[in-house]
Amino acid sequence: MLFAYPRQKKEIRMKKLAQIVLAATLGVTATYASADAISDAVTSDIRSDKAKVRDEYRNPQQTLRFFGLKPNMTVVEISPGGGWYADILYSVVKENGKYVAAHFYVDEETSGYYKKSVEGFKEKMKPGMKYEGAELTAFDPMKALDISEARSADMVLTFRNVHNWYMRNGDEGIDNAFGAFFKALKPGGVLGVVEHELPESADDEAMKKSGYMKRSYVVAAAEKAGFVLEASSDVNANPMDSADHPKGVWTLPPRLALDDEDREKYMAIGESNRMTLKFTKPKS
Numbered sequence: 058m059l060f061a062y063p064r065q066k067k068e069i070r071m072k073k074l075a076q077i078v079l080a081a082t083l084g085v086t087a088t089y090a091s092a093d094a095i096s097d098a099v100t101s102d103i104r105s106d107k108a109k110v111r112d113e114y115r116n117p118q119q120t121l122r123f124f125g126l127k128p129n130m131t132v133v134e135i136s137p138g139g140g141w142y143a144d145i146l147y148s149v150v151k152e153n154g155k156y157v158a159a160h161f162y163v164d165e166e167t168s169g170y171y172k173k174s175v176e177g178f179k180e181k182m183k184p185g186m187k188y189e190g191a192e193l194t195a196f197d198p199m200k201a202l203d204i205s206e207a208r209s210a211d212m213v214l215t216f217r218n219v220h221n222w223y224m225r226n227g228d229e230g231i232d233n234a235f236g237a238f239f240k241a242l243k244p245g246g247v248l249g250v251v252e253h254e255l256p257e258s259a260d261d262e263a264m265k266k267s268g269y270m271k272r273s274y275v276v277a278a279a280e281k282a283g284f285v286l287e288a289s290s291d292v293n294a295n296p297m298d299s300a301d302h303p304k305g306v307w308t309l310p311p312r313l314a315l316d317d318e319d320r321e322k323y324m325a326i327g328e329s330n331r332m333t334l335k336f337t338k339p340k341s
Contacts, residue, residue, distance in 0.1 A: 094128045095121050098148035103187055108141055111311070114328035115216075117145050119292045124249035124335055126150075130211035133157040133204055133241060135196055135234075136218050138174060140181065140188070146214070147188050154211075155192060159204035162197035198222045198230035202237040213238045214249045217331070219275055220268045220306075235282035239338060248284055248336040250275060251293055253306045253329045268306030272332045284336035293331035300330060 099109075099118050112118075126132065128149055137143040137158045147156040160178055161171040182188045195201040204213070215238075222230040238248050255269035264270050276286055302308035306329050308315055313323060 094149045095126060095145070098145045101144070101148055103148055104144045108144065111141070111328075114293075114295070115141075116292050117142065120249075120251065120290075120333060121145070121149070123288070123290045123292060123333065124212065124214065125247055126212065127154075129153040131155040131157065131205075131209060133159055133194075133210045133213045135159050135204065135213065135215040135238075136161060136221075137178065140178065142214070142216055143178075143188065143191075147191055151190060156188070157192045157194060157205050157210070158188075159194045159196040162195040162201040164200070196234075196237070198226050198233045198237075202233060202240075204237055205241040207240050208243050210241045210246055211243060212247045212249065213242055216251045217253060219250065219252045220264070220270050223264060223270065224266065224268075231278045232281065235278050235284070239282045239284060242338045244338055245340045246338045247287075248279065248338070250279070250334045250336070251331050252334075253300070254294075254332040255300050259300065263300075266305060267300065267302075269300045269329070270332075272334075275332065275334065279334075279336050283338065285339060286334060287337045288335045290333040290335070293333045295327055295330040297326045298328075298330035 095118055099112065126146070126149060130150055131154055132146055132150055134143060134146055134157070137160060143156070143158060150156050158178060160175050161167070163172055163175055178188070179193065180186065182191050182193060192205075194204050196204050204210075219231070219234075222234050226233075235248075242248065252275060253269045255263055255267065255271045257271055257273060259269075259271070261271070261274075264274065272289075279286065298309065300306075302323075304314040306312075309323050309326055309329055311328070313320060315323070
């Protein structure tokens with residue numbers, strides 16, 4: 058049997074302590090690095106003042122920290138539109154990770170609005186432009202499901218899109234969408250969902266036209282695809298929103314579908330009440 062003399066024991070204890078301190082420091086440093094990257098991206102000049110005004114309701118810093126975004130991730134954003142979240146996501150991962158924009162699918166049947174949106178995004182990806190180095194794919198729940206190579210993404214994010222797929226394509230569109238997200242993610246990867254929330258007490262028919270979705274429906278759809286609900290957050294909740302408006306969610310800002318009718322009332326409510334859900338793909 059080997060014995061450690063007092064001096065040796067002290068040296069062993071000191072080495073173990075140093076290892077513990079180093080591990081803790083690295084962990085804290087990584088956490089702060091991620092947080093700082095997100096904070097820097099949100100406050101960056103790459104974002105317009107008009108975009109930053111909406112932070113009050115969209116809470117990008119808190120939302121992305123909740124999802125666990127890190128600078129070394131491959132992140133796929135579904136239907137990024139004009140790039141409100143893309144400005145932030147791309148800035149966070151551009152140095153050590155990868156940003157993938159799964160934008161609108163375009164064919165001969167695509168409307169001018171969607172074509173213009175995609176072309177505008179492509180312009181921002183050209184050399185010297187703000188999304189240089191980003192990757193562009195296409196997504197449509199009925200026509201384009203390969204948003205990224207299988208098992209390649211660390212995180213897939215969708216912001217206020219689920220209602221569109223349901224309103225246009227019903228359950229089939231939803232199943233296809235969540236199936237595509239599951240396929241793209243690595244085992245252990247994260248699916249982050251932000252969506253306008255319909256009260257569970259409301260009639261299911263309201264999901265077909267209001268722009269709001271029931272949390273129970275979204276969770277069930279994700280679980281059907283194989284995901285596990287890891288956590289939910291109220292960071293994007295708005296208790297002033299009843300989800301019962303003449304023109305659905307579009308009655309509220311920023312759309313204000315009723316124009317000046319009851320404008321002050323709807324501005325006082327603010328943007329919609331939103332569920333924020335974090336799902337994971339099982340590691341095995």
